[in-house]
Amino acid sequence: MNRYCFCVIKDNNELTAEDLELIKYQDIAMVTSEVVEDEILPTRDNVIEHEETINRIMEETALIPMSFGHLSDDQEKIERFLEINYERLVQLLEKFADKMELGLKIFWKDQAFTEEVEDQEIAERKKELQKRENPSQMEIAEVGKLVMDRAEAFRDYYNQEIYDKLASIAVESSQKDPYDPKMVLNAVFLVAKEEEDNFDQLVDEIFNKYQDKLDFKYTGPWPPYNFITEEFEV
Amino acid sequence: MAIQKSTDTDSLAEVVDRILDKGIVIDAFVKVALVGIDLLSIEARVVIASVETWLTYAEAVSLTAKKKAYSSS
Numbered sequence: 001m002n003r004y005c006f007c008v009i010k011d012n013n014e015l016t017a018e019d020l021e022l023i024k025y026q027d028i029a030m031v032t033s034e035v036v037e038d039e040i041l042p043t044r045d046n047v048i049e050h051e052e053t054i055n056r057i058m059e060e061t062a063l064i065p066m067s068f069g070h071l072s073d074d075q076e077k078i079e080r081f082l083e084i085n086y087e088r089l090v091q092l093l094e095k096f097a098d099k100m101e102l103g104l105k106i107f108w109k110d111q112a113f114t115e116e117v118e119d120q121e122i123a124e125r126k127k128e129l130q131k132r133e134n135p136s137q138m139e140i141a142e143v144g145k146l147v148m149d150r151a152e153a154f155r156d157y158y159n160q161e162i163y164d165k166l167a168s169i170a171v172e173s174s175q176k177d178p179y180d181p182k183m184v185l186n187a188v189f190l191v192a193k194e195e196e197d198n199f200d201q202l203v204d205e206i207f208n209k210y211q212d213k214l215d216f217k218y219t220g221p222w223p224p225y226n227f228i229t230e231e232f233e234v
Numbered sequence: 235m236a237i238q239k240s241t242d243t244d245s246l247a248e249v250v251d252r253i254l255d256k257g258i259v260i261d262a263f264v265k266v267a268l269v270g271i272d273l274l275s276i277e278a279r280v281v282i283a284s285v286e287t288w289l290t291y292a293e294a295v296s297l298t299a300k301k302k303a304y305s306s307s
Binding site for chain 1: 236237238239240246248249250252254255257258259260262263266285287288289290291292293294295298
């Protein structure tokens, strides 16, 4: 029998879910469930079960989420992991107590992207290439680079207008690289519960200011996945 | 109009983006079957070379390159 590992919690309250079992070391514990498989497939159902289980536990207590797909056939190995990393885990649990991760992704609407990013130089070079029968990929890529530089300049601007303001009320925050040319911002914030309403309100103000130009995807509360940068050993 | 946050799991990409490579990772415990990972290959894991990146930006202004194999010549 294998044990699937969901997250690490402080062992001061029993969880309400009956199918979960705590593997304890001192005052911390790994939340696990029994599984028969030796490997976990990252299917939609499995991924969602991992996330929903952790989200439920998050409503009851502070936790450190495990990445997807951690199994062990040996309870002692899990205890050993808790033992070796005990101090760091306790520090993280303290850091995450009464906090949540919130995600904000912002994209240009198509028309706003054209208006803001596609300046005269880009428009002219684009026209020129479109007239030609068979422009080379390198020529197209060169225009693409201009577009990227211009998008970057606008991202810097929106960073100051949006990210910096939100970061100022978050405990911690970080940005990830945009994965789409029309992405303005890809950010995550660690926010104290007591600041949640203020944060929501500020996002709403920003949304109202820019909703004609930008699309917002505001998500959470998530377990603090993006704020675990430490590496762990067994 | 007000914006509200959510964790709707119909936004699978949001979940996958977090749980597949964030959180505590213990190498010895990871038992993810790699079959099927393509189904979930998402933004965050894609590493693209600069030229390809620029081409995606060219595409964003409706300038598309004809599909062909890359060559250094």
